[in-house]
Amino acid sequence: MQKILYAYPEGSTYDELLTAAGKPRPVARALLQHFEKLGPEALRQRQETADTAIRAMGITFTVYSEAGNIDRSWPFDIVPRTLPARQWRQIEAGLRQRLKALNHFIDDIYNEQRVLDDNVFPREVLEGSRNFRAACRGVHPRFGAWANICGSDLVRDADGTVYVLEDNLRVPSGVSYMLENRAIMKRLFPEIFAMCSILPVDDYPAQLASMLADLSPRPSDKPVIAVLTPGIYNSAYFEHSYLAQQMGAYLAEGKDFLVDSEDRVFLRTISGLLQVDVIYRRVDDDFLDPEVFREDSVIGLSGLMRAWKRGTVAIANAPGTGVADDKVVYAFVPEFIRYYLKEEPILPNVPTYLCMREADREYVLAHLDELVVKPANESGGYGMLIGPRASVEERQRFAERIREDPRNYIAQPTLSLSTAPTLIGDHLEPRHLDLRPFILQAKDSYVTTGGLTRVAMNAGSLVVNSSQGGGSKDTWIVEEDA
């Protein structure tokens, strides 16, 4: 019988499922044995079944193109990514700690600004921040929690260390794929779920709903919660609709709301106006309220900021949270943990050079061929330079940009992202991946069990974003036998 791992190279980087010697790690042993037993043909059939299920379930993201918007299924690989539960608990504690510190920072920045007075965070960075919203000064969201939903990207380097690569604090997406990926895997491989102890992921919508309910300014058993979506042409519309449905919340667009003269927010329903307590917004700050931010926004609602500041409605994430979703701020998170929590960071940052610092900048410019350079405020993998793979011209262009606007660039060493076996035709090949867990914080905090594993489907590629050739895998947190 043909081996599905016949073409697997000896480890040049850390592999999540296999040791350097090419043996399955303990948490992946049962899985890989089972896959060998099934053989290439059966695996190919299950991959096809998965693809069909994804189309039938309508799991899509929207790609914008000149030919109009198309719904496209996101590639899904049937080989899961495994992590030992013991290791995961450590990561989970690190993520909670991080979000707690970030929320302290945001609350401080919009109120006392102690962090500036104590010279922990440079004032000029804040002044150069595109996502600092003066309109949010003096507001106190409940529990001091501004970022209620955070998606942090984790990567693992060749030596096995797990780093936090970035914290997405604005409107992080992807959690619906995590849930759907598990649903598909349970259908495809029920037998493996019976064989090993894989921790469940499906309480996320309930956790999200109860976190949002905790934010409600009106004490009641059943607060009215609305998911604010930009509408069907948004790339994450599927997720907005999925989460609203799972939580029993209203899925609403800006025009479905109105704010009355007493600064209360209402939904227009067939039974009349319905007062809203909590808005889970999936619209960026810029478009949230044309009265305060961009006047030309047609997807927000006029008066929302008035209502939020008066405390008649809660917004998750709070407006202005993006101030901490900045790669320069990211570099300070370990300091924030020490400063606000008086603790040592559990999860390390990737070493980061801030181009605004002269010494760092000189180093970055001299080592562009080794580093990854990123703009401070972009997401989705856009506008970055992967030094070792870039042409001389590309590096020159980046050097100019860095000199022009040093505040807006950071650089990091090129990590050799870990890989996991991925089904390519009739066998498994290594593909690079990352992991995006989702962290909730209000009265309590919660971390998804695992998260969304994104995988670069092209051989050797390090870009995992859905818009740029990425796919996803199910993530298994596996309890090892005692």
Added chain:
Amino acid sequence: MLSRVAENLYWMARYLERAEDLGRFINSATLLLLDLPLGTRCGWDILLQITGEAQRFQQHYGQPTEKAIMRFLIADSRNPSSLLSCVHQARENCRTFRDLLPGEFWERINSLFLYVQDGLEKENIAEDRRARLDFLENVIARRHALVGLLVGSMSQNSAYQFIKLGRNIERADMGSRIVDVVSAVIPPEDQGVRRTVYQSLWVGVLRAMSALEMYRQYVGVQVRSARAVEFLLRDSKCPRSVRSCLADMELALAYLPNAGIPAEALRRTRRRLDQLQLKELTPAVLHEYLDQVQKDLSMLHHTIENAYFRAREKNDPYPHPSLQRIALQA
């Protein structure tokens, strides 16, 4: 339920019904025009009169030839009531509430749209009558499958009621327009020929509304004007009659909140429906009467719109003056 979602459901149902009724009407008119004796003043432009699109047609086309009219009514995306536009808009509306309907619904409405798009590209629908008959019959059949899917697998919840409202108000409106064909045709003077013409016309109308067999069962083999009008507009044994549509809408409203004003508008429409004296029925009287039915339906639409799709703050004035009257009566 959000007003926007309710409105999208309602309009999706209206567009689908309009597409089907347009298909029925065009097919039946094609057959009918072949039957009418020479000397009858009736051409293809009757299709424009009935659909109320004559003016828009003149903006884009010259002579009202069969080819031009068919292209305009079926395949022209500049005409918001063309079959293509209706199916397209129904599909776009459906995107926003896919999760409220049975899973296959979206796939089927999408496939209906693709069928229409491909068919219009491949076939010469405007000129080839046989291809057109087939094409429209297939559109009608696919639309029936959509309705069947909802009836068979959807809970009778609020979403369902809005679909029912949209379907029935459009059906009543299109039905009253199709009956109006009879008043639009001017037959020759000769009494004998006249009778044949009206006979053919009523058979055509009954066929367009899939009512010929039921008419024969309940009314008789001879098709006579007064009895046909009675059957097509006021008889609850005719499922597409205005009365049947109103009855369905009444049931839908009974399920929904805030139905006072629309329900009153509905009762008014029905009272007016009963007022026609069939004894002195001339084409002109019939036309005037049908015109009033359409106005009443349009008012009913506005009351639905105001009750459900335009939730306002309490002290906002009622937007439409004639609705205030109904609001006071309710």
